[in-house]
Amino acid sequence: MAEKMELNDVEVWDGNYAAAQALRQAQVDVVAAYPITPSTPIVENYGAFVANGYIDGEFVMVESEHGAMSTCVGAAAAGGRVATATSSQGFLLMVEVLYQASGMRLPIVLNVVNRALASPLNVRGDHGDMYAGRDSGWIQLDAFNAQEAYDLNFCAFKIAEDINVRLPAMVHQDGFLTSHTAQNVSPLSDDEAYAFIGDYKPVEEMLDFSKAVTYGAQTEEDWHYEHKAKQHRALMDSYVVIDRVFEEFKQKTGREYKRVESYLMEDAEVAIVALGSTVETAIQAAQELRDNEGLKAGVVAPRCFRPFPFNEIRDALADVKAVAVLDRSCPMGAMGALFNEVSAAMYTTPSRPLITNFIYGLGGRDFSLEDAKHIFREQKGHADVGYITTHIQQFSGLRGPKLGFYETKRSK
Amino acid sequence: MAITSIKNLKEFSTVNERFEGAHLLCPGCAHSMIVRELMNATDDNLVIASATGCLEVCTAVYPYTSWDTSWIHIGFENAASAATGAEAMYKARKRKGTLKDPDAPVKFVAFGGDGATYDIGFQWLSGAVERGHDFTYICLDNENYANTGGQRSSSTPIGAHTSTAQAGRVSYGKKQKKKDMVAIMAAHGAPYVAQLAPNKWKIMAKGFQKALETEGPCFINTVSACTTEWKFDPKDTIHITDLATDTLMFPIYEIIDGHELNILYRPKNVIPVEEYLAAQGRYKHLFKPENRHVIEQIQKEIDAKWEYLQRREEARV
Amino acid sequence: MKGVLATDRRGVRELGAEELVGWDEVTHGVVLNSFETELENVAHIPPEERPYSDFSSYTATVASWRVIKPVYNRDICIDCQNCWVWCPDTSIISRDKQMLGIDYDHCKGCGVCVEVCPTNPKSLLMFAEAEDPETALSQWPEKKKKEKK
Numbered sequence: 079m080a081e082k083m084e085l086n087d088v089e090v091w092d093g094n095y096a097a098a099q100a101l102r103q104a105q106v107d108v109v110a111a112y113p114i115t116p117s118t119p120i121v122e123n124y125g126a127f128v129a130n131g132y133i134d135g136e137f138v139m140v141e142s143e144h145g146a147m148s149t150c151v152g153a154a155a156a157g158g159r160v161a162t163a164t165s166s167q168g169f170l171l172m173v174e175v176l177y178q179a180s181g182m183r184l185p186i187v188l189n190v191v192n193r194a195l196a197s198p199l200n201v202r203g204d205h206g207d208m209y210a211g212r213d214s215g216w217i218q219l220d221a222f223n224a225q226e227a228y229d230l231n232f233c234a235f236k237i238a239e240d241i242n243v244r245l246p247a248m249v250h251q252d253g254f255l256t257s258h259t260a261q262n263v264s265p266l267s268d269d270e271a272y273a274f275i276g277d278y279k280p281v282e283e284m285l286d287f288s289k290a291v292t293y294g295a296q297t298e299e300d301w302h303y304e305h306k307a308k309q310h311r312a313l314m315d316s317y318v319v320i321d322r323v324f325e326e327f328k329q330k331t332g333r334e335y336k337r338v339e340s341y342l343m344e345d346a347e348v349a350i351v352a353l354g355s356t357v358e359t360a361i362q363a364a365q366e367l368r369d370n371e372g373l374k375a376g377v378v379a380p381r382c383f384r385p386f387p388f389n390e391i392r393d394a395l396a397d398v399k400a401v402a403v404l405d406r407s408c409p410m411g412a413m414g415a416l417f418n419e420v421s422a423a424m425y426t427t428p429s430r431p432l433i434t435n436f437i438y439g440l441g442g443r444d445f446s447l448e449d450a451k452h453i454f455r456e457q458k459g460h461a462d463v464g465y466i467t468t469h470i471q472q473f474s475g476l477r478g479p480k481l482g483f484y485e486t487k488r489s490k
Numbered sequence: 491m492a493i494t495s496i497k498n499l500k501e502f503s504t505v506n507e508r509f510e511g512a513h514l515l516c517p518g519c520a521h522s523m524i525v526r527e528l529m530n531a532t533d534d535n536l537v538i539a540s541a542t543g544c545l546e547v548c549t550a551v552y553p554y555t556s557w558d559t560s561w562i563h564i565g566f567e568n569a570a571s572a573a574t575g576a577e578a579m580y581k582a583r584k585r586k587g588t589l590k591d592p593d594a595p596v597k598f599v600a601f602g603g604d605g606a607t608y609d610i611g612f613q614w615l616s617g618a619v620e621r622g623h624d625f626t627y628i629c630l631d632n633e634n635y636a637n638t639g640g641q642r643s644s645s646t647p648i649g650a651h652t653s654t655a656q657a658g659r660v661s662y663g664k665k666q667k668k669k670d671m672v673a674i675m676a677a678h679g680a681p682y683v684a685q686l687a688p689n690k691w692k693i694m695a696k697g698f699q700k701a702l703e704t705e706g707p708c709f710i711n712t713v714s715a716c717t718t719e720w721k722f723d724p725k726d727t728i729h730i731t732d733l734a735t736d737t738l739m740f741p742i743y744e745i746i747d748g749h750e751l752n753i754l755y756r757p758k759n760v761i762p763v764e765e766y767l768a769a770q771g772r773y774k775h776l777f778k779p780e781n782r783h784v785i786e787q788i789q790k791e792i793d794a795k796w797e798y799l800q801r802r803e804e805a806r807v
Numbered sequence: 808m809k810g811v812l813a814t815d816r817r818g819v820r821e822l823g824a825e826e827l828v829g830w831d832e833v834t835h836g837v838v839l840n841s842f843e844t845e846l847e848n849v850a851h852i853p854p855e856e857r858p859y860s861d862f863s864s865y866t867a868t869v870a871s872w873r874v875i876k877p878v879y880n881r882d883i884c885i886d887c888q889n890c891w892v893w894c895p896d897t898s899i900i901s902r903d904k905q906m907l908g909i910d911y912d913h914c915k916g917c918g919v920c921v922e923v924c925p926t927n928p929k930s931l932l933m934f935a936e937a938e939d940p941e942t943a944l945s946q947w948p949e950k951k952k953k954e955k956k
Binding site for chain 1: 535537539546547550551552553555557558559560561562563564565567568571572573574575576577578579580581582583585586588589590591594596613614616617618620621
C-alpha cells in the first residue's frame with residue numbers, strides 16, 4: 079500500500095509540483111512519461127514519490143513522448159487510470175497518438191506545460207503546443223496559476239472518466255510563469271482528493287478476458303465519418319459533465335470554476351479575451367484602468383478551450399462594445415485561432431462587438447501591465463468611434479516596424 | 491503457463507483456434523499461418539497489439555474483427571508500446587487488486603511487420619525491450635512494405651526488386667544489405683531472441699512457447715513469405731519457405747540471454763541460393779548476365795553468415 | 808465421409824453486406840466485441856459452441872474470392888494435420904485429431920493445403936469452384952508410382 083502524505087493547509091508549490099501532487103493523490107495506475115522542459119519536474123517529482131513509496135501504480139519512463147502517449151493508450155485500454163505530462167516539441171511528437179487516444183475514447187489525463195514551438199528552439203512559455211492539440215479530440219482545461227493546475231487535474235480525471243464523456247483531457251499551465259513560480263496552494267488531503275474522483279471504472283477493458291475486445295479497427299469511407307461525428311458529439315456534449323464536476327468541486331473546496339471565467343465584466347464596455355497566466359495580468363490592468371482612468375475594462379478567459387464554450391463566450395461578451403482577443407501563438411498566415419473562434423461566436427449575436435486580434439508573448443516575451451492597458455485603451459478608442467481604427471491583427475511587444483494585417487470593412 | 495501439446499501435429503490440432511477466418515489477408519499469406527501458430531501454442535489469455543500493416547489492416551476492418559482475444563492497434567510504430575502499456579497496467583492492477591480475475595494467466599504479445607519492426611517502430615521496440623517488460627514481440631518479416639504495395643524496408647535483402655528500390659536498365663534492385671535485427675535485439679540482452687519459420691512448425695511452436703514462458707522481453711523474427719510482393723503462386727508459400735530455410739537464406743536459430751546461440755535447424759542438403767531466388771519474381775532480374783555477380787555475392791554472404799553462426803554456437807560464449 | 812460441422816453463425820454474410828448504421832449507433836470508441844455474451848476461457852471452447860457476435864469475421868464469408876477450391880477425399884487422408892497447421896484461413900476443420908473437411912465460408916482457395924498434403928495420391932486436390940464435389944471425387948487420380956532417378 080502506498081504511504082500517505084501529510085500536507086499543510088497551505089503549501090508553497092509551483093505549478094509543476096502542484097500537478098505532480100495531484101497525480102500522486104489521484105493514485106494513477108500507469109504514468110508513462112518522457113522528460114522535457116518545462117514539464118520535467120512533474121515527472122521528476124512523481125519519480126520521487128515512486129522512490130519513497132507514495133505510489134502503488136507503475137511508473138514507466140519511456141524512450142520518447144510518442145512512446146509515452148502510446149504506452150498510455152495501451153495502458154488505458156487495459157482498464158485503469160493513466161496520466162502523463164509534456165511540453166512543446168514533446169507535445170508535437172505525441173500529436174499522432176493524441177488522436178488515437180481520443181478516437182478510442184480513453185480517458186487519459188495529460189498535463190501540458192505550455193511552451194513555444196521550434197524553429198527557432200525556445201524553452202519559454204507560449205501557447206503553440208496548446209493550439210496544436212485543439213483538433214485532437216481532447217478536452218482542454220486551462221490553469222492560470224498553480225492552485226488551478228492542482229485543482230483542474232482532479233476535475234480532469236473526473237470529467238474524462240465519466241461514463242457519459244470517456245474522452246482524454248489536457249490540463250494546461252504556462253511554462254515557467256506558472257510551472258516554475260512558487261505560489262500558495264491549498265491542497266486537499268490524500269483521502270479527500272481520492273474520494274472526489276473515486277475508483278476508476280473500466281469500460282471495454284482488455285484485461286477482462288471474458289469479453290474479447292478489439293481496439294483500433296480500420297474504418298474507411300463507409301464508417302469513418304459516423305465514428306468521428308459520434309466522437310465530436312461526445313466532446314461537444316461533455317460540457318454538461320464539466321459544469322457538474324466544477325459544481326461538485328466548488329461544494330467540496332469552495333473554489334469555483336466556470337468554462338468561461340469573467341472578471342470585472344458586469345458593466346464592462348471593453349474586454350480582453352485571453353488564456354493562461356496572462357489573465358491575471360489583464361485583470362490587474364483592468365482594475366487599475368477602472369480605478370485611475372474610469373475605463374470600464376473587463377477580462378474574459380476560456381477555462382475550457384475544448385469543447386469551445388461558444389454560448390458562454392456569447393453571454394460573457396454580449397454587452398461590450400470592443401473586444402481584443404489575445405493569441406499567444408503565431409497563427410502563421412491567418413488570424414489567431416482564439417480570435418477566429420470568439421469572432422465566430424460573436425457574429426451570431428445582435429451586438430456584434432468590434433473585435434481585434436493581438437499576437438503577443440511568443441517564446442516567453444513578457445506581457446506587461448502596460449501592454450495590457452494599451453490594448454484596453456485602444457479598444458476604448460474603437461468603442462468611442464464605432465469602428466476599428468487599427469489593423470485587425472496587431473502584434474504586442476514586438477520590436478521593429480509596426481506589424482499589422484487587415485482593416486475593417488464595416489462603415490466608418 | 492498452460493501450453494498446448496506440440497508433441498505431434500495431431501495433438502497440436504486439438505486446440506480451439508482464436509484467430510478467425512474471413513480476414514482479408516491474401517490467399518496463401520504466411521502471416522496468418524504464423525499468427526495462428528502463436529495463438530495455438532498457448533491456451534493462456536492473450537493481449538495482442540498489432541502495428542499498422544497487412545496483419546492489422548486485414549483482421550480488424552470495421553465492423554469485423556478476426557480476433558477472439560484482447561487486441562489493440564494504435565499506429566505503425568508503436569505496437570511494442572501498446573503491448574507494454576497494457577502489461578504495465580496489468581502489473582499495477584494486479585498489485586492493487588482491481589483485476590476482474592487476478593488469477594487468469596495472460597501473455598502480452600506484439601506483432602509488427604518488418605517495416606514496423608526494422609524501420610519506423612525500431613525505437614519503440616528498443617525502448618520496450620530495454621525496460622524489460624514481460625512480453626513477446628514477433629516480427630512478421632516479409633522483407634518489404636507489402637501493405638502499401640511493396641516498397642523497400644531495411645529488411646529487404648540486397649538485389650531484391652521493390653517499388654522504391656527498383657530493378658531497371660541500370661539497377662539490380664536494392665543495393666543495401668538486410669539489417670540484422672536478430673543480432674540487434676540480442677544485443678539488448680533480451681532473455682530470448684530467435685529467428686523462426688512456419689515451414690518448421692514444431693521448431694516455431696517450441697520457440698513461441700519458450701518466448702511466452704520466458705519472463706522478460708522476447709523477440710522473434712519470423713520469415714513470412716509474401717505471395718504478392720515476392721511474386722510466387724499462393725499455393726507455394728510453404729515451398730518457398732522451405733527454400734528460404736534450406737538455402738540458409740533464413741537460418742533458424744535462437745540466442746539466449748544475449749549470448750548463447752543455438753542453431754535450431756540444420757538442412758540435410760543445403761540448397762544453392764540460386765534456387766530460392768529463381769522461384770520468386772522479385773529476383774528475376776538477377777539472372778541477367780550483368781547482375782549475376784549479385785547472386786554470387788548473396789551466396790558468399792550466406793556462407794559467411796552460416797560459418798559465423800556455427801562458430802558462435804560452438805564457442806558457447 | 809463426415810460432413811463439415813453444422814454451424815448456424817458461420818459465414819452468414821458477405822463482407823460489405825452488413826447494415827450501415829448512423830453515427831448514433833456505431834460502437835463506442837470504434838471498439839468491437841467478438842462475442843455476444845461473456846465467454847471465459849475461449850481457448851477451451853470449440854468454435855461451434857461460441858456466441859460469436861455480428862462483429863466477428865467468423866460470421867462473414869470470403870467464399871466469393873475463390874476461383875478454384877480444394878476438395879477433400881476422406882478415403883485417402885491419414886489425418887496428418889499438415890493442411891490444418893499451414894492453412895492461412897483457419898479453414899481446415901479438425902476435431903479430435905481428425906480432419907473433418909473444409910470450411911468453404913472462409914477458404915480463399917490458395918491451394919497450400921494441397922501442396923502440403925503428403926499422401927499418394929493427395930487427399931486434397933484443387934478443382935474449379937463450380938465443380939460438384941461428388942464429380943470431383945469420382946475423378947480422383949490413382950496412386951502415382953515413384954519416379955526412377
